[in-house]
Amino acid sequence: MAQPPPDVGEDDCLPEYRHLFCPDLLRDKVAFITGGGSGIGFRIAEIFMRHGCHTVIASRSLPRVSTAARKLVAATGQRCLPLSLDVRAPPAIMAAVDQALKEFGKINILINCAAGNFLCPASALSFNAFKTVMDIDTLGTFNMSRVLYEKFFRDHGGVIVNITATLGARGQMLQVHAGSAKAAVGTDAMTRHLAVEWGPQNIRVNSLAPGPISGTEGLRRLGGSRASMRENVLASPLQRLGNKTEIAHSVLYLASPLASYVTGALLVVDGGVWLTFPNDVKLLADFASSAKL
Ligand code: NAP
Numbered sequence: 346m347a348q349p350p351p352d353v354g355e356d357d358c359l360p361e362y363r364h365l366f367c368p369d370l371l372r373d374k375v376a377f378i379t380g381g382g383s384g385i386g387f388r389i390a391e392i393f394m395r396h397g398c399h400t401v402i403a404s405r406s407l408p409r410v411s412t413a414a415r416k417l418v419a420a421t422g423q424r425c426l427p428l429s430l431d432v433r434a435p436p437a438i439m440a441a442v443d444q445a446l447k448e449f450g451k452i453n454i455l456i457n458c459a460a461g462n463f464l465c466p467a468s469a470l471s472f473n474a475f476k477t478v479m480d481i482d483t484l485g486t487f488n489m490s491r492v493l494y495e496k497f498f499r500d501h502g503g504v505i506v507n508i509t510a511t512l513g514a515r516g517q518m519l520q521v522h523a524g525s526a527k528a529a530v531g532t533d534a535m536t537r538h539l540a541v542e543w544g545p546q547n548i549r550v551n552s553l554a555p556g557p558i559s560g561t562e563g564l565r566r567l568g569g570s571r572a573s574m575r576e577n578v579l580a581s582p583l584q585r586l587g588n589k590t591e592i593a594h595s596v597l598y599l600a601s602p603l604a605s606y607v608t609g610a611l612l613v614v615d616g617g618v619w620l621t622f623p624n625d626v627k628l629l630a631d632f633a634s635s636a637k638l
Contacts, residue, residue: 398423
């Protein structure tokens with residue numbers, strides 16, 4: 346069985362990298378990556394840059410994306426523009442895209458990776474908490490895609506990859522907010538609608554759903570107890586967590602000309618976890634009793 350590529354746990358660049366794809370795969374392309382200052386988004390930026398791409402990394406915290414950009418430039422020698430934006434605010438997105446176009450003259454790829462999540466039973470979830478996750482994950486993805494379409498993709502073509510999740514596929518407990526928000530984008534609807542409507546403008550739109558990925562905020566916040574995660578992952582087909590580089594390699598494939606005939610697709614990159622991961626009812630009971638619900 347193939348060994349996973351090496352990775353590091355923190356938001357740092359890889360100390361060594363061996364190319365599996367051609368190093369020129371994204372030469373002189375420009376990618377706009379929301380959530381590119383941390384976790385999976387940071388590694389996507391790094392792997393893209395190691396394949397000749399320039400990047401714009403954007404999230405709410407300017408210090409976070411600025412620090413990340415310095416690391417990415419130092420490790421890859423490519424250009425990286427850090428920008429502060431909230432994907433819920435279309436005027437801020439328009440200003441950021443204008444700034445990126447001024448800097449690079451083009452944007453070829455959009456990666457919608459920004460998201461917010463936490464564990465909470467539906468019965469205790471406030472109306473506002475549900476709405477916030479929908480606003481960031483679902484509306485944020487639409488806002489970004491719509492602005493990129495209008496400002497560049499409509500006339501020049503482009504590629505969109507939406508980072509989603511399989512939470513809604515089996516009704517993962519404590520995740521009604523994120524499962525609903527991601528299903529609207531990746532597993533059920535928005536990706537396909539946009540792929541169909543924008544295909545004639547040479548815009549490909551696909552989704553990628555990671556499984557449990559080591560060294561991420563997502564796993565730290567949502568993974569539950571270490572013992573139950575370990576047990577469940579060991580019972581899954583590839584019997585291990587994934588890493589950020591593995592996700593970035595699959596996003597690289599979808600964003601590159603290797604996937605030139607792929608649109609409207611969902612690529613699940615999870616070692617088969619979604620086929621076997623149990624819905625642990627005890628977790629819900631424990632959560633409810635510790636929160637006295
Ligand atoms: P992460 O490091 O917390 O990344 C989320 C990013 O989104 C952060 O950089 C955050 O930066 C940004 N963000 C949040 N709200 C935003 C907003 N309103 N506007 C702009 N940016 C915003 O998490 P991750 O675990 O690497 O997850 C990355 C993606 O993979 C997410 O879409 C997640 O749902 C998906 N995923 C992850 C896993 C996993 O195991 N980790 C599994 C399945 C799916 P700021 O705080 O600076 O805004």
